[in-house]
Amino acid sequence: MKFAFFPGCTMAYRLPFAEKSIRMVVPHFDVELVDLAFTCCPEPNTVRALSDDTWITLAARNIALAEAEGLNILTACAGCHESLSLAKHELDENPDRKNKVNELLKDLGLEYKGTSTIVHVHQLLFDEIGIESISSKVVRPVPIKVVTHTGCHLLRPERVLHVDNAEVPVKLDMLCESLGMVPLEYMDKTMCCGAGVRKINSVTSYAILREKMTSIAMVEPNAIVVFCPTCFITFESGQRVANRIFGTDFKIPVFYYTELLAIALNLPETDILLAEHRVKIELPTSTETKEENKTETKDSIPSSP
Amino acid sequence: MPERRIGVFLCHCGSNIAGVIDLEVLKQAVQSLPDVEIVTDYKYVCSKPGQKILKDSIKKHKLNGIVIASCSPRMHEPTFRQVLREIGLNPFLLEIANIREHVSWIHANDPKAATEKAIDLVRMAIARARLLEPLEEPEVSIKKSTLIVGGGIAGISAALDLANAGFKVYLVEKEPSIGGKMSRWDKTFPTLDCSSCILTPRMAEVGNHENITLLTMAQVEEVEGYVGNFKVKIKQIPRYVDIEKCTSCGDCSDICPVDIPAEFDANLSYRKAIYIPFAQAVPSAYVLDMENCLGVEAVKCGKCEDKCEAKAISYDDKEKIIEIEVGTIIVSTGFELFDASKKEEYGYGHFPNVVNLGEIERMLSSAGPTRGHVLKPSNLTEPKKIVYVQCVGSRDELTNRYCSRVCCMTAIKQARMIRDKTGASIYMFYIDLRTFGKGYEEFYESTAAAGVTFIRGRVGEILQNEKTMNLIVRGEDTLLGKPIQLDDVDLVVLSTGVVAADATNKIAHVLNLSISPDGFLLEAHPKLRPVDSFNDGIFVAGMAQGPKDIPDTVAQAKAAASGAMALMGKGKINVEPYYSVVDEERCAGCQVCISVCPYNAVTLNERGYAEVNPAVCKGCGTCTATCASGAITSQHYTDGQIAAMIQEYLSTRYWA
Amino acid sequence: MSDMSEDLQTNRLKELKETALPCFQCGVCSSSCPVFRVSPELNPRVSVDSIISRGKVPSEGNEWLCAYCLMCDQRCPMGVSLAEILMVIKNISAKEGQAPPDVIESAESLMADGCQSPISSRSEKQREDMGLPKLPRADPEDVKMLFRATGAAEVLELNRSTSGEASE
Incomplete structure (x- = not known):
């Protein structure tokens, strides 16, 4: 293709x-x-x-x-x-x-x-390539708990976009699962990250982000997985601004999905990607491949504190 | 045919017609047309004096064709036909030109053009009147028995009225017991009287009535024939328990090892594979659910048969086909609750503490799964904070556009009962509260006074806290224009609307009934024939026709019963002669007419020609238009009559 | 095309008025609106009400708070697209010279660079360091031509002058 x-x-x-x-x-x-x-x-x-x-x-x-x-x-x-x-x-x-x-x-x-x-x-990976083909290529599963945020503009208007169910999106969760992640259910999954009004009224924008982050933090994920660079920036840099404005204490790493896919495929140079992240994450260092040790992969999921 | 002598009668209708159309000009324009014997006008031709003028003119001028230019034939055609009958003239020698609805009312701002149009219409009516033929109204006899489809409160009410009046009733119900949705409801609004206390005596009466044959676990498969003479084929699925022998002691159920979610309790409790739906079921007999039975052979289970002292259980029970003949049919197939999982933003089906109205009714029932206590499904504790969300699956282009009518009052009633019992905080989000019935608004006011909070605004979304399983409800108080978020909600009740039952759709197919866009059965006229269908002798009642509460359902059921009685009481009826007739000389026996007839009125007779059953034919003309050899004539709307009207119109417009 | 643009805008508002008519003010839009949750001065329900019952476009500045997340569009039981209505209100507000400065700035950048935010040499270098290809760029004259031919240049001009007035 x-x-x-x-x-x-x-x-x-x-x-x-x-x-x-x-x-x-x-x-x-x-x-x-x-x-x-x-x-x-x-x-x-x-x-x-x-x-x-x-x-x-x-x-x-x-x-x-x-x-x-x-x-x-x-x-x-x-x-x-x-x-x-x-x-x-x-x-x-x-x-x-x-x-x-x-x-x-x-x-x-x-x-x-x-x-x-x-x-x-998102559509290329889920609809064209497919979960099975992706998971068959995974050599280094990423055993972390994540929440997914597909993003307003991939979900709505549903009648034109048809990317996923706009009220109950599941496909990004399935994509995460195929890399060995555990997607968590959380409130406000389909809610906006707040980016749309940042230029107009930043306090409103960060207040929306605070609402969203509060719902995310409640389920204690290791990371947020997105499919949109704007949502990425809003979550990653925005949570620090929100902390300053509202006195909150959000510190959750964010990934664009294909970064995790690159890691799961065990491609070289993924350290370059991670070096650019502002909220750092220690990915579980298990280097065992999926074939060698399937059960341990599951065991190495960090339990919630 | 004797020489045609036509009388034309122009009605002023007060100033309704005369105020717009120049009747003098109209009179001048038509009085010298061929065959017109006399043209008269009068203030109200439909009045007693008007009718006398009509009669006198017919006698005096020996008229044998009548044209009346007046209001729509929908209004006074029957009146004028009766006048003709009384004077001894065939009532089908009458033609009405509608110069009120079609002319004066809609062209009031252009009297000149209106007068011209009226002239055209009257000329066309005269042209047709020249060719009208006297017709006879055939008489058919009517069997004095009624089939009622659906044994809810509508079917029960209609059955008892008919049976008490001496008519034979066959009541067909697909479930093992009659009672319908009302038997699952706890209390009725606004009086809070117990639903089953008022229903079960009526059910018992049905079960014992000598004029009622009750067929449960049965569905109507086929209906043939016509008003007065319907042949009905009913399929009854096996119950495996003999109703006559079963003493409903319950020994079979006690020993049955299978547990299955109980439909009657909205799946909130369990029942056995052999069970009785509820204590007061009619017929009062157990039923074996063979799909979930472990097995009838002793090696597999067979415990219930061993235990039954009355020897009522028979594993060999077979499906039965029952054939009956009835004069009239009443359809009362009820409704289903809207499936709330279609509104995904409300989480029904995903969040355990989001429930629907039907589930709360079962919880409120003292005979229900929680013995009358409303509980949070996630941990079976008593909810302290409850939110009702109105219009779920109603007034919504995405699901159903109509108002379901019963959910406002049902929700208010439930909220009132829970509030009175437990003192829980209850919030109800509504768009408009529709409390239209007798005592309903007062009930709402007293419920608000009892501390239930009403918030105007449709709920946007419901979220679940994954740890506590509590819910968050977001909405807007639209009267204040302020966002509102209710946290830590224990229970959300979705006020699910009603939708047409599958059974309604099925029976509509069997009986060839029309369905309105909302999926419910279509009545013949929304105001004047609210319980008649378009098919003579078939009536509709209750929720099958559209959302309504119990009082309205019972009223409709009694109306349908009285409609059926009115037909059957006389024992015979006259059928309007607007049916098609076949000229066997020209019929080729190709049977195309049979395939196009929407009423199954045409059959092939023993001579190999098409034959129309006058009682079934509605005179729609489809066969007439389709017949390649022109062998079929639609009586009273012949090709010749219609052609004459068109010819008259064209001649006045273009060649006059 | 500027004339066409004006016609189109009036026509679109007229169309939207018609699409707004089914609204029965149930409030599902505002209930679902993430902005309304934290800044109730943006209320899509009230904006539509204003169009229907006052026949007036409520371009009072609040429309710019709409994040165009389309939650309202998704859930409206009457199929009214609130976000699209707010977009037309934004259009009208911009034509009145009321577009927010940051919106103007982004559009200016797009007209100049083909990109919403100015492309800095630092970000070009970052791409290079990361081994990413240099992206081909549109001819700036083409973009300017399209801006002029489709009305945005005019709206930008107008807003520049009004923001100048405001600062004086």
Whole structure:
């Protein structure tokens, strides 16, 4: 499988190690990535809030670039995924709008046709590659307790995205399980991390994060697993800000899923990834492979304090 | 055919018609048309003096075709037909031009165009009147027996009314006992009288009534025939216990080693494989659930048969097909509770302490699984903080759009009972409280005064604290515009709405009944024929027709019984002659008409030609339109009559 | 395309008014809204009520608090998309020069760089150190052209001048 890779601004320039992890793991599943001259997706809460036409035209330009190469787009960020998917949905449903957008794209030598699909890494791993294929490649299980946060913009609007059940998402939990993790149920699983309003009103944003973190901390996970760089940053850096503002004491490591996948596949250079984390974690150092010692893997799950 | 002599009668309807349409112009326009003998107008043709003018004119001018330009035939066609009968003229020689609903009411702002349209309509009516034929209304006899499908409070009430009036009743119930949902409910609102105390005497009466044949564990498989003469095939699945011999001593159940969640108790308790659904069940006999029985041979189990002194248990019981003939049918198949697990944000099915209304009813019942105590399912302690969430599965485009009508009052009643018994804090989130019945609003007010807190706002989500199993409920107090979060809630009760039962769908299929978009049975007219179906002789009652409470259900059941009695009392009825007739000279016997008839009214006769059963035919005209050889005529709506109307219209519009 | 944009906006608001009409103010949107939980000044239910019963767009600044998480959209029993309605209100507010400074800043960056936040040499270096490829970039002139042709440049201009006034 070959994709036009769409890491998105946030991942590319603020969370490069997460991007690195994606580029590390996908060749192991026969996936090839191509880089194209994409712009920001663009982010709905800024560009679309200013002008719906600008939003849809820029999104159409991005998709048209991939279409020109005959490629589907692989997104890595929930926000990019939703923005491109909603734009595609609107353009495919509304021929008038598509024509107007195409008049502008013509000047750039591009045309939006609607031939490329938008696939998130979440969908690539769960729907295309599959749990079985992933777990068959795991050589170094990661025996930690985690909570998963799929992210608003991968779940909703459910009628357009179809990534997972928007009220009871389970697929990321299953993906974690396939790497030997124990996913925990927690309250507010489908709730927003707060990132969407950080630029507008940071106190509101961190208050939302505090609510979310309170629910997460209640079940005492070893880490939070996400599928979106924006959620990653909100959780990881945000919890320190929330601690400052509200006097809380959150200190939970955060992972982009493919980082853990890289570790479970026992790929070289995963230490580079972990070095960039601000909330450090000592992953259980068991180097035994899965084949050698299945039962001990289970025993080495740290019990909750 | 004798020479046609047509009388045209123009009704003013006060100023309803005359205020818009220029009746003088209309009169001028039609009075010289061929065959028109006389044109008269009057203030109210439907009134006594109006009817006299009609009669006098018919006599005086020897009229044999009547055109009345007035309101919709829906209103006064029967009135005018009766006038014709009284004067000795065939009632089907009447044609009504609707110049009120179709003209004056809707074109009031353009009297000129309205008058032109009225002229067109009357000319067309005259054209048809030239070709109307006298028709006879065939008479069919009616069997004096009724099939009632569904033995809940609706079926029971209808059965007793009919049986007491001397009619034979066959009451068919798919469960082992009659009683329906009402037998599972604890108290009734707003009087708080015990549901089973008022129901079980009626059940016992049904069980003992000489005019009622009770068929439990049975379902209607096939119905043929028509009003007055239905042939019904009923399948009864084996009970493995002889109702006549069983003394309901319970020895069989005591010794049975199998435990299964009890449906009657909303799966909150266990029953045996051989069991009686509840103490006052009718028939008062045990039933063996063969699916869960260990085995009937002695090697496997066979303990109950050994133990039964009355020798009532028979492992050889077989499925029975029972065939009966009845004159009328009443459908009262009830409802099911909405499956709350479809509202995933409320966690029903995942969170043990989220329950539905039906489960609380069983807990409240002193004969129920918790002996009348409402308990937290997670640890069986008494809840101190309870939240009711209204409109779960009602007033919701994502599930059901309609209001389920009974959940507000059921929830208020339950909250009141729990509050009075235990003093628990109770919060009820609602959108609108619908307390429409007699004494209902007063009951709500006194419940609020008793300390139940009512919050206007639909709950967004319910979360479970994984450690304590307690719940968090989030909503908005929309009257204050403030977010509200209730923590450490012990129990959430989802006020689950009602949905049409599967059984309703099945019987609708068997009886060819219409279903409204909400899934419930469609009545013939929402106001004037609320318990009639579109099929003559078949009535609907209770929740099968739509959500309603017990008083309304009983009222409908009694209405359906009286509708059935009205038909059967006379012993015969006249059928409207709007049925199709086959001209055997032209029929090719291709049977296409048989395949398209939605009422199964057409059969192939012994001569190999199509034949229409007048009592079953509704005159829809599908066969007429389909017949390739033009052999079928829809009486009173013949091709010739319709063509004449169209021709008249076109001639006035384009060639006049 | 700017004219088309205006028409589209009015038309979309008209459409949204129609889609908002089924709302019976049950409050499931606000109950599910993470922002409303901590900042009740954003109440999607009240915003819709204002559109329906006052025929007025409540662009009072609170609309910018919507995180567009779409929880309300998911749960509305009448199929009303509150988040989309709030998005149109944001559009109108931006046209009135009321967009928050940080939103303007991000959009300016996107128009200049093709990216929401300015791409620093430090982050380029970090990518390089990590062995990540240099990402191809869009021609800035193309992006500017699209901004101009689709109305965002105009809205940006307007907001720049109003924020200038405010600071004076």
